[in-house]
Amino acid sequence: MLECRNVSYDIKGRTIVEEVNVALAPGRLNVVIGPNGAGKSTLLKLLTGELKPSFGQILLDGVELGSISAASLAARRAVVAQSTHLSFPFSVIEVVLLGATVPGFGQPSAVRLVAAYRALEDVGLSGFEDRIYTQLSGGERQRVHVARALCQLSSAENNRTEAPILLLDEPTSNLDLMHQVKVLNEVRRRVAQGWVALAVLHDLNLAAAFADTMILMSQGRITAAGNTDEVFRDDLLSAVYRCPVTTNVVGKTGQRFVLPPTARM
Numbered sequence: 001m002l003e004c005r006n007v008s009y010d011i012k013g014r015t016i017v018e019e020v021n022v023a024l025a026p027g028r029l030n031v032v033i034g035p036n037g038a039g040k041s042t043l044l045k046l047l048t049g050e051l052k053p054s055f056g057q058i059l060l061d062g063v064e065l066g067s068i069s070a071a072s073l074a075a076r077r078a079v080v081a082q083s084t085h086l087s088f089p090f091s092v093i094e095v096v097l098l099g100a101t102v103p104g105f106g107q108p109s110a111v112r113l114v115a116a117y118r119a120l121e122d123v124g125l126s127g128f129e130d131r132i133y134t135q136l137s138g139g140e141r142q143r144v145h146v147a148r149a150l151c152q153l154s155s156a157e158n159n160r161t162e163a164p165i166l167l168l169d170e171p172t173s174n175l176d177l178m179h180q181v182k183v184l185n186e187v188r189r190r191v192a193q194g195w196v197a198l199a200v201l202h203d204l205n206l207a208a209a210f211a212d213t214m215i216l217m218s219q220g221r222i223t224a225a226g227n228t229d230e231v232f233r234d235d236l237l238s239a240v241y242r243c244p245v246t247t248n249v250v251g252k253t254g255q256r257f258v259l260p261p262t263a264r265m
């Protein structure tokens with residue numbers, strides 16, 4: 001269980017995450033939505049340990065995140081950041097293996113290599129192993145980073161007793177529809193195996209299709225959290241996004257969706 005207890009984060013005299021309480025349990029895909037500047041990435045960085053809360057606590061299985069060693073944390077949780085710049089001409093397989101070369105893993109390299117090939121297959125990049133990362137398209141690069149995170153957690157799998165934790169900041173922002181679905185299906189597959197997962201997504205319909213729990217952020221606070229029906233309310237979304245939102249339900253599946261206002265005018 002990864003938990004935020006009454007967490008606030010201040011920078012330059014401004015509170016950008018305020019009194020957030022979240023408990024991420026294994027076996028559920030948590031999706032954070034909200035407008036630009038709502039504090040989503042900051043919350044994710046607090047959950048990764050990259051930022052330290054100004055107030056409150058981030059706990060991993062009851063232990064303060066800041067007191068866990070970098071190596072233990074790396075064996076347990078993987079992060080896909082909103083943007084990652086790599087300027088060296090690494091090959092794709094080298095980038096994916098970066099995720100599994102954290103000191104202390106103690107795994108034979110063959111295990112890591114198999115995990116890396118599998119992760120690339122999972123994100124639709126089989127055959128890209130020897131391509132140069134800097135020469136890939138934006139969507140291909142993004143999928144390499146998802147593969148790196150999956151490889152990191154799979155490589156550490158053998159000596160694991162606790163649930164792996166996957167934290168993703170807009171992992172599908174550059175992906176076409178098929179790859180959005182592919183990547184989120186792979187995340188869901190891990191969630192079904194008991195992983196803890198949280199993804200920040202901007203696409204509300206993608207969020208509704210894949211989330212077990214939606215967390216709606218606005219102005220640094222959690223405005224609503226729950227299943228899609230609880231969060232996808234016209235009044236709530238219209239107020240938070242400052243734009244008239246009407247939600248609908250797909251007849252056959254009952255799945256909620258949002259149309260951009262212009263599409264209905």
Ligand SMILES: Nc1ncnc2c1ncn2[C@@H]1O[C@H](COP(=O)(O)OP(=O)(O)OP(=O)(O)O)[C@@H](O)[C@H]1O
Pocket residue numbers: 011012016034035036037038039040041042043
């Ligand atoms: N290092 C920083 N210094 C000053 N302000 C910051 C810093 N990091 C974030 N902020 C501000 O905090 C607010 C929240 O930023 P954050 O990146 O968490 O938003 P977000 O919800 O992820 O937005 P987006 O959807 O645009 O990615 C923004 O107003 C941002 O400008």
